[in-house]
Amino acid sequence: MATTDLKTPPQTDQETYLNEIPNDVEMSLFDHLEELRQRIFYGLIAAVIGIIGCFVFVKPLVKWLQVPAQGVEFLQLAPGEFFFVSIKVAGYSGLLVSSPFILYQIIQFVLPGLTRRESRLLAPVVLGSSVLFFVGLAFAYWALIPAALQFFINYGSEVVAQSWSIDRYFEFILLLMFSTGLAFQIPIIQLILGFLGIVSSGQMLKGWRVIVLGSVILGAVLTPSTDPLTQSLLASAVLGLYFGGIGMVKLTGN
Secondary structure, eight states: OOOOOOSSOOHHHHHHHHTSOTTOOOOOHHHHHHHHHHHHHHHHHHHHHHHHHHHHTHHHHHHHHHTTSTTOEEEOOSTTHHHHHHHHHHHHHHHHHHHHHHHHHHHHHHGGGOOHHHHHHHHHHHHHHHHHHHHHHHHIIIIIHHHHHHHHHHHHTTTSOOEEEHHHHHHHHHHHHHHHHHHTTHHHHHHHHHHTTSSOHHHHHHTHHHHHHHHHHHHHHHOSSOOHHHHHHHHHHHHHHHHHHHHHHHHTTO
16 A cells, blocks of 8 residues: 655755745735835834933933043033934934834835745844844943053053043944944854855855955954054954854854
8 A cells, every 4th residue: 555755745845835935915016115114114213212212311321331431531522512422322322222123124024025945044143133233232342442442541641631522432432332233243144145055154164364354454444443452352253253153154054
């Protein structure tokens, strides 16, 4: 008597299943644009609420961001300088606070057009990207910024008094924190490239010499300071993330 194996579908059926778009519903261009408008509107509302909420508590945020510059006196060199600094800090913080909701709106817009194979990648990519971004912010706050500030303080301690413009200080640390958070997205980019079959883990490993040079250049470009310690720390972190990304791509079979 003939038996049918129901445990493992044929390879072609499995590939077809993974490449299908579940719940595929045809929408007109107008419907797509209308949904996009609504998603953007909801995201903007969330960003505005986040910014206003952070502006209410901006003074504790400012004091927390001043902690790495211990022993430095901050000056307001122009009328309203601290007010505009407060708006800047509230803007960055508000976008950060509202980013989960904004990200949710983006996912809800693109999800209906993804295949089952692509949908499986979406959750780990979003989660990994979010975690790495916040790890990058923490790395900049607790490692890069104190190292850079200590270098500048020690370098001129015997010649000049340490009195800094509060606007210039926040331009420095906010740029460094967010650029570091973006630099920490390297493993996610590697995973996507590996998943799409554009670059394999072996090819990534073969180009390590170029990556070493690129990490040094990236460290010099992303750090607003010119001290070698901060640039070396960021370059080392980029290298560690890159080789860690190779390991993750290899684990996925690519």
